[in-house]
Amino acid sequence: MKVGYGPAGLFEYNASKELIMRLKHNTDMVQSIAEFARSKGVKAGNFTAIGALKRAELGYYDQRNHEYRKIRIDSPYELASCVGNVSLKDGEPFVHAHAVLSDEKGNTRAGHLLEGIVFAAEVHLSQLEGPKLERKYDEVTGLSLWDIE
Ligand code: ZN
16 A cells, blocks of 8 residues: 555634633533533634543544444543544534543553543633634545545
């Protein structure tokens, strides 16, 4: 298989508002950030978050079978790092986040963040202004990817 290079598509944005929030105890951070983006009219953006989670569900995307394998984490972990973005899916703000979680020994587990129940979390969301950034189903990967071709 030939390996190419370069972006599949490119949009340009201007930085808009910087939004700082603390998430509520016992809420799902993925849904909370999406709801916050909806309430603030954020249609494109990126964020970072740190804190601690009471439990979580991570995903590993099975590239052969085109499905997420779920990794349940039922104990408290540090949210050592979380990065993600906001774009539109079916016309609504949608959060795509990845997380690195660490346990009491500093060992990490990481992946696509499907659910993260907040113990405490601080989020910095940067709003972007520019073209409509919408996800569309992609046959090749089986994922909803940015429609920027
Ligand atoms: Zn992902």
